[in-house]
Amino acid sequence: MAMILDKVVPFGRSMDEYVKIFNLTDADLNKKIIGIGDGPASFNAEMTRQGKSVVSVDPLYQFSSAEILQRFNEVVDNIINQVKATPHDWVWSYHKSPDDLRRNRVKVIQEFLPDYENGKNSNRYVIGQLPNLEYQTQEFQIALCSHLLFLYSDQFDYNFHLKSVNEMLRIAQEVRIFPLLTLMLKPYPHLDGIIEYYKAKGYKVNIEQVEYELQLGGNQMLKIARDVI
Secondary structure (H helix, E strand, O other), rough: OOOOHHHOOOOOOOOOHHHHHHHOOOHHHOOOOOEEOOOOOOOOOHHHHHHOOOEEEEEEHHHHHHHHHHHHHHHHHHHHHHHHHHHHHHHOOOOOHHHHHHHHHHHHHHHHHHHHHHHHHOOOEEOOOEOOOOOOOOOOEEHHHHEOOOOOOOOOOOHHHHHHHHHHHEEEEEEEEEEEEEOOOOOOOOOOHHHHHHHHOOEEEEEEEOOOOOEEOOOEEEEEOOOOO
């Protein structure tokens, strides 16, 4: 699977961020979860410590912990400087400032790295990417996709998004996607089409407000579920 590490921004998010991003309840956290595009998130490590079930899938996992950390260190200050240069594009409610965002991203990767090799050995960190995942039909109860689908709408077309959501719904009873914005802070242009497509197929589709907001206006999550879970 081809991925060029020097094109990657390996920023991950914490369990607390996942809980807020995806409106995860205590009951949700006890379900069998797959996180798609998790990168160096600490969600898996933190959940595993609590005895919960998470699999994380990302092409990033073809690289070693040292390579991921090196790439993080190469890009983190540049990314934070870009954030500081666009002050009106961000909401400082969860993260209190660009420097606080940096501290939180460092903390997350420091939680991720000690768990990474053990997690790879126990198939909790798996190399893979949408729209084709090597899992059985309905193997998971919830599929989470953070900061991948919709966000990169210039890089991935509508057909890719539709195939990707179809694949997540194949392997999981319920799909949650965040945010519903593009990198340009615009609503994903095909969101209505996605919603109508799955409603017509009999899925329960909702846009939910969430507690988390970093990108201005990025405080909504899409949930698509089978009628009976």
